Amino acid sequence: MSDVNLSVKIGSLELKNPVMLASGTVGYGEEISRIVDLTQVGAIITKSISLEPRKGNPPERIWETSSGMLNAIGLANIGLKRFVDEKIPFLEKINTTVICNIAASSFDEYAECVKSLKDIETIKAFEINVSCPNVKDGGLLFGNDINAVREITSLLRPITDKPLIIKLSPNTASIKDFAQAVKEEGADAVSAINTLVGTAFNIYTRKPRIKNITGGLSGPAIKPVALAKVLEISRDVDIPVIGVGGISSWEDAAEFIIAGASAVQIGTANFVNPKISEEVIEGLRSYCTAMNISDINDLVASYTL
Numbered sequence: 001m002s003d004v005n006l007s008v009k010i011g012s013l014e015l016k017n018p019v020m021l022a023s024g025t026v027g028y029g030e031e032i033s034r035i036v037d038l039t040q041v042g043a044i045i046t047k048s049i050s051l052e053p054r055k056g057n058p059p060e061r062i063w064e065t066s067s068g069m070l071n072a073i074g075l076a077n078i079g080l081k082r083f084v085d086e087k088i089p090f091l092e093k094i095n096t097t098v099i100c101n102i103a104a105s106s107f108d109e110y111a112e113c114v115k116s117l118k119d120i121e122t123i124k125a126f127e128i129n130v131s132c133p134n135v136k137d138g139g140l141l142f143g144n145d146i147n148a149v150r151e152i153t154s155l156l157r158p159i160t161d162k163p164l165i166i167k168l169s170p171n172t173a174s175i176k177d178f179a180q181a182v183k184e185e186g187a188d189a190v191s192a193i194n195t196l197v198g199t200a201f202n203i204y205t206r207k208p209r210i211k212n213i214t215g216g217l218s219g220p221a222i223k224p225v226a227l228a229k230v231l232e233i234s235r236d237v238d239i240p241v242i243g244v245g246g247i248s249s250w251e252d253a254a255e256f257i258i259a260g261a262s263a264v265q266i267g268t269a270n271f272v273n274p275k276i277s278e279e280v281i282e283g284l285r286s287y288c289t290a291m292n293i294s295d296i297n298d299l300v301a302s303y304t305l
């Protein structure tokens, strides 16, 4: 069987395959476009954008850990105006699906961002980051508060017809309750998960490795946690889940899809092997062929417990 259908639908969003590039790990696509043929990926999710530019946290902002990394970038970004003026023209030219990730420090700021960007043709969907663990005045507070996450979703839903994907935090007691809440407010999908709060110390100076003290843990180290969160949502809530967390191979991607993910995102692995997304797409295609699966959608939540 050579013609495996890899295309998936997330709400009204059609993707040529389920493999996306995760927010914050490929900037706005320019650098990685020199290495990866972006027309081949399911979608690129741009770095979180806020209304005004953000410098982010002071260095050190990154620390490599066993099978992963800690980051406390603090949502450094060029701000909405420069994003529109300088990045959209490039994104317009590349023939791929662009999902715009938004972060904010207030409900009004989320709404302002979506209002300003909703008519840009190139942006096919919004991913709302309510869950960044590295900013004191923003995402973390929202991400841990189910009423805030519910309110942000209900505020944004009437502003745009474009698919609304809410990116959930794993740093909560029950991620499925958050998924249920955003579904009730009209979200089209959830992304699970953002990074887990972690830290590391230098034993000689006895200081944290990260100036912000804590950072977000990502990479293979978090894969089992992310898989469990995807499974938790998919078992209880009828909403498409985009699985993200530690995916570094096509086997990892297949595992997420079996656990209930309709699509996946690759983050930290891009830093190790920038061509990983292409390899994952080809690996999934070969796997489906070998397993006699003609449509990847048949693999979604196909686990037996």
Ligand SMILES: Cc1cc2nc3c(=O)[nH]c(=O)nc-3n(C[C@H](O)[C@H](O)[C@H](O)COP(=O)(O)O)c2cc1C
Binding pocket: 022, 023, 024, 025, 047, 048, 069, 071, 073, 075, 101, 129, 132, 167, 193, 194, 195, 217, 218, 219, 220, 222, 244, 245, 246, 247, 265, 266, 267, 268, 269
């Ligand atoms: C350096 C770095 C920066 C990130 N920046 C963002 C961001 O701006 N917005 C966001 O929603 N997630 C951000 N993330 C989280 C990733 O998109 C992803 O959810 C997380 O890293 C888990 O996936 P992974 O293990 O494949 O990296 C960032 C992750 C890393 C490592």
